[in-house]
Structures are given as structure tokens and as C-alpha cells.
Amino acid sequence: MSDRYAASRAHGERARRTIAGGVTSAIRASQRPHPIAFARSRGARIVDVDGNEYVDYALAYGPLLLGHSPEPVLAAVRRQLSEAIGFGASHRLEAELAEAFCRTVPCAERCLFSSSGSEAVAAALRIARSATGRVRVIKFLGHFHGWLDPLAVGGPGAADGEPASGGQDPAASASVTVCPWNDLEALERALGDDVAAVIMEPVAVNGGCFVPHPGYLQRARELTHRAGAVLIFDEVITGFRLALGGAQERLGVVPDLAVYAKALGAGFPISAVCGSAEVLEEAASGRVSHLGTLNGNPVSISAALGAVGDLERRADELYPQLELAGCELAEILRTEAAAAGVPLVVNQLGAAAYAFWSKSPVDSHADALEADGDAYRRFARALLDEGVHVIPRGLLYVSTAHTNADLEQTRVAVRSACVRVAAAAAPA
Numbered sequence: 001m002s003d004r005y006a007a008s009r010a011h012g013e014r015a016r017r018t019i020a021g022g023v024t025s026a027i028r029a030s031q032r033p034h035p036i037a038f039a040r041s042r043g044a045r046i047v048d049v050d051g052n053e054y055v056d057y058a059l060a061y062g063p064l065l066l067g068h069s070p071e072p073v074l075a076a077v078r079r080q081l082s083e084a085i086g087f088g089a090s091h092r093l094e095a096e097l098a099e100a101f102c103r104t105v106p107c108a109e110r111c112l113f114s115s116s117g118s119e120a121v122a123a124a125l126r127i128a129r130s131a132t133g134r135v136r137v138i139k140f141l142g143h144f145h146g147w148l149d150p151l152a153v154g155g156p157g158a159a160d161g162e163p164a165s166g167g168q169d170p171a172a173s174a175s176v177t178v179c180p181w182n183d184l185e186a187l188e189r190a191l192g193d194d195v196a197a198v199i200m201e202p203v204a205v206n207g208g209c210f211v212p213h214p215g216y217l218q219r220a221r222e223l224t225h226r227a228g229a230v231l232i233f234d235e236v237i238t239g240f241r242l243a244l245g246g247a248q249e250r251l252g253v254v255p256d257l258a259v260y261a262k263a264l265g266a267g268f269p270i271s272a273v274c275g276s277a278e279v280l281e282e283a284a285s286g287r288v289s290h291l292g293t294l295n296g297n298p299v300s301i302s303a304a305l306g307a308v309g310d311l312e313r314r315a316d317e318l319y320p321q322l323e324l325a326g327c328e329l330a331e332i333l334r335t336e337a338a339a340a341g342v343p344l345v346v347n348q349l350g351a352a353a354y355a356f357w358s359k360s361p362v363d364s365h366a367d368a369l370e371a372d373g374d375a376y377r378r379f380a381r382a383l384l385d386e387g388v389h390v391i392p393r394g395l396l397y398v399s400t401a402h403t404n405a406d407l408e409q410t411r412v413a414v415r416s417a418c419v420r421v422a423a424a425a426a427p428a
């Protein structure tokens with residue numbers, strides 16, 4: 001069986017001689033039997049360097065909402081490549097993209113563009129602190145906002161608000177209060193007149209695809225408004241994925257600022273902060289310095305325009321399709337796991353889902369800490385052997401490119417993987 005991944009293993013051995021750890025983002029090291037190296041992809045399919053083909057539910061960790069290499073994005077990028085790769089200066093497409101944001105995202109009256117989600121989160125915090133003249137920030141246990149020091153605390157899998165990584169400056173997060181989510185009393189207790197911002201994933205996808213309790217976001221909106229704090233929705237995952245206007249449109253709560261990345265660029269590096277003209281006046285006035293050599297890079301902007309344009313034009317067709325594909329994937333996993341006696345719990349909302357190896361429901365960060373991550377990673381490996389590629393920690397994404405045939409193939413693969421893991425777990 002291990003021969004199936006021989007070229008990936010050889011690649012890993014080569015890479016480790018020159019790339020620290022052999023992978024270029026630490027999370028990729030968790031894949032079993034070892035990180036898989038890929039060669040090409042199209043639609044919902046991805047092919048590794050051994051020639052194995054998979055139905056892909058990792059989708060580059062989320063950006064590929066339109067699938068791999070969607071034609072409208074390729075066409076826009078090709079057009080731009082024949083014009084210019086970079087200006088480091090103003091160009092027409094950046095205003096077009098900002099206009100698309102202001103049409104589609106409820107909170108968007110002004111935008112800023114950067115290259116990654118982590119950077120855009122940092123910009124949003126700086127803007128909120130400047131707008132309020134305050135420093136303290138509230139984030140939530142189990143929510144992820146990127147790898148930079150100030151907010152890399154209390155993320156998925158964390159028992160508390162300790163820094164997530166060696167080498168972090170504890171002073172950078174000293175002004176961050178980590179609160180339990182979906183708990184209004186805790187938020188009310190934490191909110192004082194020193195709080196600059198409350199930042200959250202409006203649907204906590206990273207921690208387990210947890211949806212807010214009815215009324216939670218509305219009340220959080222009221223409380224932050226009353227406290228004079230800036231409410232920031234981190235829509236890096238949910239933006240364009242859960243609705244054209246993101247989680248804020250789907251759930252009907254408009255934050256002051258929102259951060260976008262992933263699906264915005266359809267695989268190209270671009271992120272955005274958008275929000276009210278009043279709060280973004282901090283950047284417009286120059287009080288907040290928003291910098292970046294690659295900000296507004298025309299190739300990334302053209303990719304985003306291709307993606308957002310396609311989503312806008314075909315919203316009535318694509319969003320129901322994403323809804324169905326997400327439900328179908330969750331149903332496949334639940335049904336096949338139950339039939340094989342595999343303890344799989346699947347939380348799903350639209351085109352995002354999270355699966356846990358757990359005998360009981362997983363409805364909160366505390367529940368997620370009880371789930372068996374190693375067992376799920378073994379299941380993810382079994383899926384890989386059957387031709388289905390997933391993120392080993394439990395996240396699952398569908399795209400507009402997933403067809404009924406892809407889902408049917410997935411059902412057969414999941415059935416075999418469940419039977420295999422159930423047999424391996426059975427007492428001898």
C-alpha cells in the first residue's frame with residue numbers, strides 16, 4: 001500500500017534537506033502517512049506526484065470555492081498577465097474590486113487590500129485601535145485569526161489563551177482577552193470601556209463549524225455598539241462561501257469591519273478589510289498606516305474580480321448548488337459512518353463542514369477538545385487511500401465544481417474507508 005505514495009515520500013525526503021521541516025506551512029506536516037505532493041488539479045479533482053487522483057474536499061484550505069482553476073479566474077488572470085504583473089501603484093482594477101465588495105458585502109462602504117488573511121486581521125486591529133483610542137481586544141476560544149503574534153492565542157485545540165507557538169512575544173497578546181464563544185454573559189463581563197475591538201469568526205468554522213446560538217450575534221452587535229468597541233467579523237473562511245455577502249448576510253448581522261481572504265482570491269494571494277466609511281476613515285486620513293509592496297497586485301486583483309464576478313453573475317444558481325453539495329457530503333459521511341459503526345460527528349453549514357471522531361455531539365470548543373484527533377487523522381488517511389483528499393484535522397469544504405458524480409464516487413470511497421477503519425479498530 002505504501003508504494004502508492006512513493007513519489008510523494010521521495011519528494012518529502014528531498015524537501016526536508018532544504019525546506020525546514022519539509023513543508024511550507026506547519027499544518028501540512030500532519031498529513032498521514034506523510035505529506036502528499038501534488039502535480040495538477042482541475043475542477044473538484046487533484047492529482048498527486050504518484051499519479052493518484054482524488055476528489056478534493058481540502059480545496060487548498062478553503063480558497064477554491066469555484067474549484068481548481070476555474071475558467072473565469074484563468075481568463076481574467078491571463079488577460080492581466082498580458083498587460084502587467086505589478087505596478088506597486090494605482091490601477092483601475094483595484095477600484096473595480098472595491099466596488100464589487102461594496103455591492104455584495106453588507107458592511108462594506110470602503111475597502112483595503114492586502115495579500116493574506118493574517119495581514120488583513122492585523123490591519124483591522126490597528127484600525128479599530130486607532131478609531132477607539134483603546135488597546136484591549138476580545139477574541140474567542142477556538143477561533144483562528146492567522147499566525148501573527150497578537151491573536152495566535154486560544155485557537156482551535158487550545159485549552160486556554162496561551163501563545164500557540166514557540167517564539168511568540170507574550171507582550172503582543174497581553175492586551176487580548178480570550179472569552180468563551182456563544183456565551184453572552186462572558187462577553188458582557190469582558191466588555192469594558194477599554195475594549196477597542198471584539199473579533200470573531202461569525203460561524204466558528206475553524207474550531208468545528210459551530211453556528212452562533214439564536215440571537216447571539218445580534219446581542220454581541222448591541223453590546224459592542226453600547227461599549228463603543230469595533231465589532232470585527234473574520235470572514236476569511238465564511239466570506240463568499242456561506243453566501244455572496246458572507247456570514248453577515250446569511251445571519252443578518254452587520255459588523256463594523258470584516259476581514260476577507262481565501263475564496264476572494266480563488267487561490268491567488270489577496271485579502272481585504274472592508275467596513276463602514278466612518279471606521280475606515282482611520283486609514284483614509286492616513287492616521288493608520290496600511291502598507292504592503294504587493295497590496296493590490298493586479299494579478300491577484302484580476303483573479304478576485306474573475307471569482308467575485310462569476311459568483312455575483314451566477315449567485316442564484318451557485319449558492320443553492322453549494323448548499324446541496326454541503327448537505328450531501330455531510331449526509332454521506334454520517335450515513336456511511338453509522339452503517340460501519342464509526343463514531344463520526346459532522347457539523348455542516350452550507351459549503352463548510354467539520355467532522356470529528358466522537359461518540360457524542362460536538363457543539364462547543366470544550367466538546368471539540370474531547371474528540372479523538374489521532375483517530376480522525378487515521379480516517380483521513382483511509383480516505384486518501386480510497387481517492388478522497390481531506391484536511392486531516394476535520395475541516396471539509398465543497399466547491400461549485402463538485403458534481404453529483406464526484407459525490408457518488410465519494411460515497412463509495414467513504415464506505416470503504418469506514419469499513420477499513422472499523423475493522424482496524426475492532427479487537428483482534
Ligand SMILES: Cc1ncc(COP(=O)(O)O)c(C=O)c1O
Pocket residue numbers: 115116117118119121144145146147201206234235236237261262
Ligand atoms: C478565519 C481565519 N482568519 C484568518 C486566517 C489567516 O489567513 P492566512 O492564512 O491567509 O494568513 C485564516 C486561515 O486559515 C482563517 O481561517
